[in-house]
Amino acid sequence: MLSTSHIKTSPDFGWLNDVSVGSLFGRRGMRAACAVVEPVSESPEQPFYHESILLDEVVQFLKPAAGKLMADGTLGGGGHTEALLKAGATVKGIDRDADARAYANERLARFGDRFEAVDGCFGDIATLAQVRGWEMLDGILLDLGVSSHQLDCGDRGFSFRLDGPLDMRMGGDGPTAAELVNDWGEAELRQIFWDLGEEKFARKIAAWVVSEREKVKFERTSQLANGIEKLLGRRGRTHPATKVFQALRMEVNDELGESSAVFCKWRLIF
Ligand SMILES: C[S@@+](CC[C@H](N)C(=O)[O-])C[C@H]1O[C@@H](n2cnc3c(N)ncnc32)[C@H](O)[C@@H]1O
Numbered sequence: 021m022l023s024t025s026h027i028k029t030s031p032d033f034g035w036l037n038d039v040s041v042g043s044l045f046g047r048r049g050m051r052a053a054c055a056v057v058e059p060v061s062e063s064p065e066q067p068f069y070h071e072s073i074l075l076d077e078v079v080q081f082l083k084p085a086a087g088k089l090m091a092d093g094t095l096g097g098g099g100h101t102e103a104l105l106k107a108g109a110t111v112k113g114i115d116r117d118a119d120a121r122a123y124a125n126e127r128l129a130r131f132g133d134r135f136e137a138v139d140g141c142f143g144d145i146a147t148l149a150q151v152r153g154w155e156m157l158d159g160i161l162l163d164l165g166v167s168s169h170q171l172d173c174g175d176r177g178f179s180f181r182l183d184g185p186l187d188m189r190m191g192g193d194g195p196t197a198a199e200l201v202n203d204w205g206e207a208e209l210r211q212i213f214w215d216l217g218e219e220k221f222a223r224k225i226a227a228w229v230v231s232e233r234e235k236v237k238f239e240r241t242s243q244l245a246n247g248i249e250k251l252l253g254r255r256g257r258t259h260p261a262t263k264v265f266q267a268l269r270m271e272v273n274d275e276l277g278e279s280s281a282v283f284c285k286w287r288l289i290f
Contacts, residue, residue, distance in 0.1 A: 072099025086098035088158040093142030098124030116191035126128040143281030180245035217267030
C-alpha cells in the first residue's frame, strides 16, 4: 500500500518544506516493498531489472510538476524517478548501491540536469540536502526493501535460490551477512531471526548455526539456505530460509535504523 502521510518538518529542517512523503510498504512491512520476480540466470552480467510498483499512485500522491524538486530515496532501477521526471519534476535519486546508480544514470540520461544520481543513504537525507544545497524539497519517495536486481544477482549474496558469497550489503561497506552468521552470539542471532524475520524457528536455527560453524565457517548463500532446508524440511512453496535471509539483509543494511532516521526526525501529520 502507499501510505499517504503528510509530513511537516521540524524547525531545524529549514531545507525541507511541508512535504509529501510516499512510502511503499508491502503487506508484511518492508519485505514486500518491491515486486519480486523469479531469477533469470546466475550470471553476474544479469541486466538490471526491477518492476516498479504503484507507479500511478506515486504520481497521483506526490504530484510532480515542472519547478518541483523531489528526492527518490530508493532510486533502484529508476522506474519511479522516471515517472516523476516525465511529469516535469527535478529529481535527486539517492541509492547506496553503485549498480543501481549506474543503471539509472544510463536510463535517465535523456532528462539532462533534471536528474542526478546520488551516492548515499536516505537516512542521511537531511545532511545530503544541506551539503548539496537542495532547497525546499517538494516530495520524498521511499520504496523500501531490496530490488529485484539485487535478488537476482547471485554474487550479491541476497538470494537463497542462487549461490553466491554470503554478503547482502546494498552499499559496499560494513559487515557482511557471513560475518554476522560466523561471529555473532547465539542469542543475538536468535533475536534478529525472531525480530526482523518473524521466524518462529529462530531458536532452533540459531542453535544450529552456532554448532555448524564450529565445523565449517559460513561463506556461501547455498550453505546457509540448504542447511536450513535440511534442518526444517520443506513445506509448501516458500523456501524455509526465506525469513532468515530477510532478517540478515535487514540487519546488514540497518534497514530499521535507516527508516527511523527519516521518519523520527519529522513530525507526522495525517
Ligand atoms: C525496492 S528498490 C527501489 C526500486 C525503485 N523504486 C524503482 O522503481 O526501480 C530499493 C532500492 O533502494 C536502495 N536502498 C535500500 N535502502 C537504502 C538506503 N537506506 N539508502 C539508500 N538506498 C537504499 C536499494 O539499494 C535498492 O536499489
